Amino acid sequence: MATTGRPQLRSISACLAVFLGLLNILNTGNCDEQVPLIMWTSEGVSVPTQSPPTAGHIVGQQQLASYLEKALSVGPRNVVLFLQDKMSIEDFTMYGGAFGNKQDSVFPNLEGALRSSSSPLVLPAVSWPASNAVIGQLQDQLDTSPLYMDPETLSQLRLNASSPALLVFRLPYGFGADLMSAKDILSGNDEMIGQVLSTMKTQSVPYTAIYTALQPPGRLPRGGWRERERERERQRKIKEKAGIYGPVEFKEEDNTCILLWAQGLSVSILRSGRWEEHDLTPLTFGEGVSPKLDGSTCDKSKARLVLNYENILGHRSFKLIFAMSQRHYKVSARRWFTLDAVVLEYDGTHATFNGSRHVYAPAEYSYRCGSVTNFRWPVLIPRTSKDPANQWRVSFADFQIQGFNVTGSDFSYASDCAGFFSPGIWMGLMTSLLMVLVLTYGLHMIMQLHTMDRFDDPKGPAISVPLTE
Structure with a gap:
């Protein structure tokens, strides 16, 4: 310096x-x-x-x-x-x-x-x-x-x-x-x-x-953006060699404002008493894959990511929509963003899942969760009991999303969905409790031992203890 x-x-x-x-x-x-x-x-x-x-x-x-x-x-x-x-x-x-x-x-x-x-x-x-x-x-x-x-x-x-x-x-x-x-x-x-x-x-x-x-x-950032795109391409190739694909990016005026990544995206529909599943992961992520993001928007308070597909589970037009918002909460004295809804739009029908009760994070962070579903430990809840969402299952594995305060092509610090008392923590607590009980029982047994009140003198006669004692 x-x-x-x-x-x-x-x-x-x-x-x-x-x-x-x-x-x-x-x-x-x-x-x-x-x-x-x-x-x-x-x-x-x-x-x-x-x-x-x-x-x-x-x-x-x-x-x-x-x-x-x-x-x-x-x-x-x-x-x-x-x-x-x-x-x-x-x-x-x-x-x-x-x-x-x-x-x-x-x-x-x-x-x-x-x-x-x-x-x-x-x-x-x-x-x-x-x-x-x-x-x-x-x-x-x-x-x-x-x-x-x-x-x-x-x-x-x-x-x-x-x-x-x-x-x-x-x-x-x-x-x-x-x-x-x-x-x-x-x-x-x-x-x-x-x-x-x-x-x-x-x-x-x-x-x-x-x-x-x-x-x-x-x-005028034309040449500079070319330099930045070359750097992004280099980083993308490095990730591909490591077996890792990049997130979905939505850009507004050449600036990335929404990021989405998941190890697995799948949807299922109930037909004739059976669940028919379709994996959307290869259509969304990977080398040479560029999902259509028509209809996506973002600003300082609202963000909407739309993934457009075709011919999914017999539906010619199929959209997976993530609607997010952020606002200031007086109780915590800071801004938070929430995933308000996940919408499946197919052939003019909307199936809406509410996610704001469980999917949220500080506005400066991204949200990450190992599993986001509506059927097993549900995080996404159908909007009403009569909503078409009750006929669908959505499953996002190793899910991460950020709709605000995005810089470059990288996620911000992740707010994880895992609660404090995870299965591993419960197992550790139960094991510790069992060891404490065993130790307490052992100390109690030791405290019950008493010293003999009579001792044998090798030079004198042997002590005779009556059976009645």
């Missing part, structure tokens, strides 16, 4: 803005391809410094991975990632008080964090595909899944310095907004950074913080 002992870093915010402005001048031809990245550690943590890149150098994906690896190998492995939708170096030169107007700076909390850190690192020019993949790089190096948080839920989380954690805070950016609104948005983001850092300070857990963005503002 960058050296902090030099006198000019006493006003690190001004130096940061001027340095970024200089890099902007040196890279005018490629500024649309770069985003800045700032990394620092919590106050009181001292780690070896890393040399920043030379002026005009663009940090690529491999070099960024090297910076992160060196920082996390010796520094705190609780990582706080502030991920803005878009960012450019002009944000710091225009709004960071770079020309002596410190009262106009919209980054007071960020500047304070950099001043208090013993090892800040400033990368003014990072190629945007590299910054776009920073979550995946951190996830690989920390060997943990990202947790998408907000300042309110962070206060409920208890971190451990010995256990790595990747906390992701998404920050908005006013693309296309006027000068004043863009400044207000950046100021609000800085306030959120200050709130998060204040909460982290109360937990007394050392951390590494990173502030960057997914892509530059105003950039």
Whole structure:
């Protein structure tokens, strides 16, 4: 990380803005391809410094991975990632008080964090595909899944310095907004950074913080999306070699907003007193399989995934629909998403299963369950007693779904459906209870033993004990 002992870093915010402005001048031809990245550690943590890149150098994906690896190998492995939708170096030169107007700076909390850190690192020019993949790089190096948080839920989380954690805070950016609104948005983001850092300070857990963005503002992402698609293809081939297929993805404006994965999807219908089953897994997942998702939609409060099939159990048109929603619950003081319904639509008929009572998770998480059915330990319940759903059976094995706060092509941290008292736990409790009973019985028998009140003297006559005693 960058050296902090030099006198000019006493006003690190001004130096940061001027340095970024200089890099902007040196890279005018490629500024649309770069985003800045700032990394620092919590106050009181001292780690070896890393040399920043030379002026005009663009940090690529491999070099960024090297910076992160060196920082996390010796520094705190609780990582706080502030991920803005878009960012450019002009944000710091225009709004960071770079020309002596410190009262106009919209980054007071960020500047304070950099001043208090013993090892800040400033990368003014990072190629945007590299910054776009920073979550995946951190996830690989920390060997943990990202947790998408907000300042309110962070206060409920208890971190451990010995256990790595990747906390992701998404920050908005006013693309296309006027000068004043863009400044207000950046100021609000800085306030959120200050709130998060204040909460982290109360937990007394050392951390590494990173502030960057997914892509530059105003950039046409055609070439970048091709780069991202190539990376996805590479990851897909790796999974296929390991015998693992990827999830179903539904995209809205080139951004994935719904993910679905299952080891097995099957439906059955009751005909003439017998259940006829059809396996939908090979039509939904696997190499070269692209299910039709016509009718799928998603927004901040509602999500609907529609899997379209043909000729299923004698029905020419067949749809498997997952309807989800999310809202804020005052009791828990956080947002939750629920799988409101699973609908089978076939030849104009709807069979509806309610799932909101059992299938739910925090809005930042995905939901995972080993078995989701309507007949064996049912999780899905027919809407009414007369609903056509009573003639159907649905079975999802090793089921995982996420309809909100999706980043990239990976699921967020999974909220598992398994209750605390699983069969294994019950077996352990019963075994422990049996051992306690045996031990109690043994102690009781030992306590019943009495010491003899008469002893035989080898020099005297033998003791005669009458049978009456």
